[in-house]
Amino acid sequence: MSDKAKLNFDNNEYEFQVIVGSEKEKAIDVSSLRSEANLITIDPGFKNTGSCRSSITFLDGEKGILRYRGYSIEDLAENASFLEVAFLLIYGQLPNESELNKFLDDINENSIVDEDLKKILESFPKSAHPMGILSSLTSALIAFNPEKKISLNNSYNSDHDLMYNSIVKLLAKIPILVAWVHRRRKGLPLEYGDYNLGYVDNITKMMFQLPNQDYVKNNVIVNAMNKLLILHADHEQNCSTSTVRIVGSSEASLFASVSAGISALWGRLHGGANQAVLEMLEAIKNDGGDTKKFMVKAKDKNDPFRLMGFGHRVYKNFDPRARIIKKAAHDVLKDLGIDDPILKIAKSLEKEALNDPYFTSRKLYPNVDFYSGIIYKALKIPKEMFTVMFALGRVPGWIAHWREMRMNNDPIGRPRQVYTGENRRSFVPINKR
Numbered sequence: 001m002s003d004k005a006k007l008n009f010d011n012n013e014y015e016f017q018v019i020v021g022s023e024k025e026k027a028i029d030v031s032s033l034r035s036e037a038n039l040i041t042i043d044p045g046f047k048n049t050g051s052c053r054s055s056i057t058f059l060d061g062e063k064g065i066l067r068y069r070g071y072s073i074e075d076l077a078e079n080a081s082f083l084e085v086a087f088l089l090i091y092g093q094l095p096n097e098s099e100l101n102k103f104l105d106d107i108n109e110n111s112i113v114d115e116d117l118k119k120i121l122e123s124f125p126k127s128a129h130p131m132g133i134l135s136s137l138t139s140a141l142i143a144f145n146p147e148k149k150i151s152l153n154n155s156y157n158s159d160h161d162l163m164y165n166s167i168v169k170l171l172a173k174i175p176i177l178v179a180w181v182h183r184r185r186k187g188l189p190l191e192y193g194d195y196n197l198g199y200v201d202n203i204t205k206m207m208f209q210l211p212n213q214d215y216v217k218n219n220v221i222v223n224a225m226n227k228l229l230i231l232h233a234d235h236e237q238n239c240s241t242s243t244v245r246i247v248g249s250s251e252a253s254l255f256a257s258v259s260a261g262i263s264a265l266w267g268r269l270h271g272g273a274n275q276a277v278l279e280m281l282e283a284i285k286n287d288g289g290d291t292k293k294f295m296v297k298a299k300d301k302n303d304p305f306r307l308m309g310f311g312h313r314v315y316k317n318f319d320p321r322a323r324i325i326k327k328a329a330h331d332v333l334k335d336l337g338i339d340d341p342i343l344k345i346a347k348s349l350e351k352e353a354l355n356d357p358y359f360t361s362r363k364l365y366p367n368v369d370f371y372s373g374i375i376y377k378a379l380k381i382p383k384e385m386f387t388v389m390f391a392l393g394r395v396p397g398w399i400a401h402w403r404e405m406r407m408n409n410d411p412i413g414r415p416r417q418v419y420t421g422e423n424r425r426s427f428v429p430i431n432k433r
Helices: 033-037 073-079 082-091 097-109 115-123 130-144 160-186 199-208 219-231 239-248 254-265 273-286 291-299 320-336 341-354 357-361 368-378 383-407
Strands: 004-009 012-020 026-028 057-060 065-068
Touching: 004 033, 012 033, 065 073, 065 082, 065 320, 073 219, 073 320, 082 097, 082 199, 082 219, 082 383, 097 160, 115 130, 115 160, 130 160, 130 254, 130 383, 160 199, 160 254, 160 383, 199 219, 219 320, 219 368, 219 383, 239 254, 239 383, 254 383, 273 341, 273 368, 273 383, 291 341, 320 368, 341 357, 341 368, 368 383
Parallel strands: none
Antiparallel strands: 004 012, 012 026, 057 065
16 A cells, blocks of 8 residues: 555646554645645645644544543543543553552642632623633633743753643642632532542532531442543544644643633533533423424424434444443432433433434434533533533643643644635725725
């Protein structure tokens, strides 16, 4: 097999190297296309463009495969803690016990947020969307955690202590900010937790502990949260991850880059999908709750109604994350014994779709957004907070990609364009127009 791809254009032939990844994916390296042929490629949405070489996550949508650093998502969700997975994504290997304990200790040591940041939080109107608040607070962390200046003889990429400190600070403070945003919406006091409880245990404590009550750990909820965070930890070169990488390519700080990623995740077509699921369920309830009626509407190509949380633009067969979180969702509902009409509608839609040939033949199975929405609803997390919970899980993936991009000295991101505007025009003074 040739390791070159040939392009014939304007009576000239050009050759470009074919790159083969570790999972036998092939890519044509067109980085010299403009210099050699005075051409560029155009690929709206970058659906067929590889922006980097990465060793973090492998995704095969046709086969329903998702692996972090070579480990299957099924093995990790069943056996690992979220903090182990965070370490794995960022540093490439699972930590031993000593490394994991040090990682948690260092996170715990950086778990105090400047009190002035509380004032910024409290200055937001209560109508502000939590994702906008989280993005702003993450960006504000830069002011309270200024980076050490880099000498001419050193670089950020080679100063591993500086990079490590930024990483543990972000992993320590983001859960606190998420919990504070949640508690403020609930009218609860803003309190610190204790990472000595464990990373995910502490997250659940900070979010759900009520005033003047002792925190009682619920293993079913902690297990579900652990799985949700792992399943959302990374997903290859999606919109928000690519945003983090391109912002970071300008040598922007970790906090600034992740703040940009949070904003990208906010969109309905990305992280906002699980919020859209709940809004759909509420609309069905308000219409009377007849799920069969809406299943018929979903099949009608002329009807604008769309069944949110079913199918996936990447996974063409099934979403491997949905298989894992489906059981956790049912465990949470059973453990809490919730009698909620919205959740009844969700279970009815799930049952009907899994037994309807129209949906099964088209591989329109419930995806991870469908089940995560059900869990968050059961935990009484407001729907506006759903994407914030997604962001909480995605932070290690963003950190891993930012670090990889910086360690590899990747060039600054600078896409090209095909200009379609006016040709040169002469300026006419305003009194002559």
